[in-house]
Amino acid sequence: MSVEPSPVRASDADRERVVARLTSAVGDGTLTLAEVEERQALAYGARFRHELPPLTADLPAPPAPRGRRPPVRAFVPVAVLLLVVLWVVSPVPFPWPVFPLAFIALRVSSAGGRRRWGAGT
Template sequence: MVMEPGIRASDEDRERVVATLRREVGTGRLTLDEFSQRAEDAYRARTIGELEALTRDLPAVHRARTPSPFPSPVMIAVVLAVVLSVGALILAGFMSAPDMGHMMGSMGH
């Protein structure tokens, strides 16, 4: 999910863009002067849109990705599976609780 350009950028967002720019110097797509200017602009950027503009002319595979504020569907499925499993174990424990109570009561006699 792409974040809105007007969303405020975090320090992590800025660092991710600078890392992307640094990689592009290594590929020859950016000169050191271009890198220096864009890195300065990245550290001054206030919004995601300002950061995206700094990598717009670079290949999409190398662009910094802004993390989604929402969990991934896989993460939701894993959490749901764990919750349901724990719930089933608890329910199974409650269903056998009277038997356990009866056993514990007879142990004291």
């Protein structure tokens, strides 16, 4: 006794996800151009969702997304507090945290400038 897949219609977004995965497989060298063209035609012609997974079943799993690093500015208050506490506890009377704090200020200002100019504004 065979179980028929549920007849849920495929959306354009479903088809585009499959085509994007197939296109990245060409870039990785997993599929040839002829194979991708054939599978893309089948993806765009698919009417139901159960027709799409077989098109990418033999491809390796896509890489997991990498976590986003917190911005540099998130560490500034912690670094400033730590340097001031170390200066108060240390026996050195000269305000030596000025040098690391200047480096941190330079780093934060340069990171902000790259982000702003890199965004095209």
